[in-house]
Amino acid sequence: MKAAPFEHHEPSTIDEAVSLLESLERPTILAGGQSLVPMLRFRLARPETIVDINGIDELDYLEEDDDSLRLGALARHADVEEADVVADRYGSFADAAPLVADPQIRNRGTVVGSITQADPKGDWGSVLLAHDGEVVARGPDGERVIPADEFFLLPYDTTLEDGELVTEVRVPTPATREGSAYHKLKRKTGDYAMAGVATRLVFDDEGRIETAGIGLTAVDITNARAREAEDCLEGERPSPELFESAGELAADESNPESDEHGDALYKERMVDVLTQRALGDAAERAGVVRTVTP
Template structure:
C-alpha cells in the first residue's frame, strides 16, 4: 500500500522550519521517519503536510559543549552507538544505543525523534530522566528549555507546542565520580522494551551516594522516574542489599499493564531485577575501588 498524497516541504534552516510550522495547517515533522514512514505506508497516519527537516545540516551533531552533552535533532541512534565519547564517558547512552530496534532503524532513526514521539516503550526518554536532561525547542517566540521531568504528558503527547521544533536534547556532562547504566528486557531483536531501567549514581569521596536517578521504560503511561527509590539510595553507600531495597521500591512505583508479553506482576518483578543490575553497573562505573554489589 502507498501513502495518501501529502504536501512536502524541505526547509534548510531552523528558522525556515519554524516559519513553516507556524504558517501551515497541522504539519507533521519528518526526521528519521522510522515510525512515521511505516504509518504512512499503511495509512495509519494521513497528514496533509509533511515538513522534512533532513536538509537542516546544522542539526546534525553530537558533542560536548558548555557543560552539556548535546544531541542535535538529526543525530542518529547509530551516531551514539559509534561515538568514542559516548563509549568512554556516558555508560547508559552506550548501553541503550545498540538495543534500539535493529541496525536499519538505528542508521536512520534519530534520538530526538524518539523523544518527540513520547512512546512510553521508547528507551531515550528514560535516559533523559535519569540524567536530568532537557529538551531544547525553537518556536516563533524563540528558544525554550523544557526539563525532561516536564516534557512527557501522556503516551505520544508532550508539552511541545504545535509550532515548536525540537532542535536538541542535552544532559549535563558527568561529575568526577558519576556512573550510569541501562538494562532492558525485550522478547527479540527489534522489539520495544517489555521493561527497562536507566540508573545514574554520583558518589562522593567516601563512596556515599550524593545523587541517584532511576528512569523506567514501558511500565507506566510515560517514561517515569522512581523517586522513592532515588530518595532511599541518596546518603547511603552502595551495596547489594541497598540496591535490592531500591529495586523493590522501583517496582512498587511502576504501573505496568498486563498484555500478551506478560502480566503486570511479572513486569514489576522485572523492574526490580533490572533496577538492581543497572544500579550495580552504575556504581562500578562511578569508580568504586571495590565492587560491592552483585547482579
C-alpha cells in the same frame, strides 16, 4: 498500501522550519521517519503536510562541551552507538544505543525523534530522565528549554507547543565520580522493551551517593522516574541491601499492564531485577567496587 497524498516541504534552516510550522495547518515533522513512514504506508497517519528537516545541516551533531552532551535533532541512534565520547563517559547512552530496534533503524532513526514521539516503550526518554536532561525547542517566540521531568504528558503527548521544533536534547557532563547504565528486557532483537531501567549515580568524596537518577521504560503511561527509589539511595553508601531496597521501591512505583508478553506482576519483578543490575553497573563505572549482581 501507499501513503495518502501530502504536501512536502524541505527547509534548509531552523528559522525556515519554524516559519513553516507556524504557517501550516497541523504539519507533521519528518526526521528519521522510522515510526512515521510505516504509519504513512498503512495510512494510520494521513498528514496533509510534512516538514522534512533532513536538509538542516545545523541539526546534525553529537558533541560534548564543558557543561553538557548535546545531541542535535538529526543525530542518529547509530551516531550514539559509534561515538567515542559516549563509550568513554556516558554508560547509559552506550548501553541503550545498540538495543534500539535493529541496525537499519538505528542508521536512520534519530534520538530526538524517539524522545519527541513520547512512546512509553522508547528507551531514550528513560535515559534522559535518569540524567536530569533537557529538551531544547525553537518556536515563533524563540527558544525554550524544557526539563525532561516536565516533557512527557501521556503516550505520544508532550508539553511541546504548536509551532515548536525540538532542536536538541542534552544532559550534564559526568561528575568525577559518576556512572550510569541501562538495562532492558525484550522478547527478541528488534522488539520494544517489555521493561527497561536507566540509572545514574553520582558519588561524593566519601563514597556516598550524592545524586541518583532512575528512569523506567514501558511500565507506565510515559517514561517515568522512580523517585522514591532515588530518594532511598541518596546519602547512602552502596551495598547489595541498599540496591535491593531501591529495586523493590522502583517496582512498587511502576505501573505496568499485562499483555501477551507477560503479566503485570512479572514486569514489576523485572523492574526490581533490572534496577539492581543497572545500579551495580553504574556504581562500578563510577569507580566504586561492584556490590550487587542479582
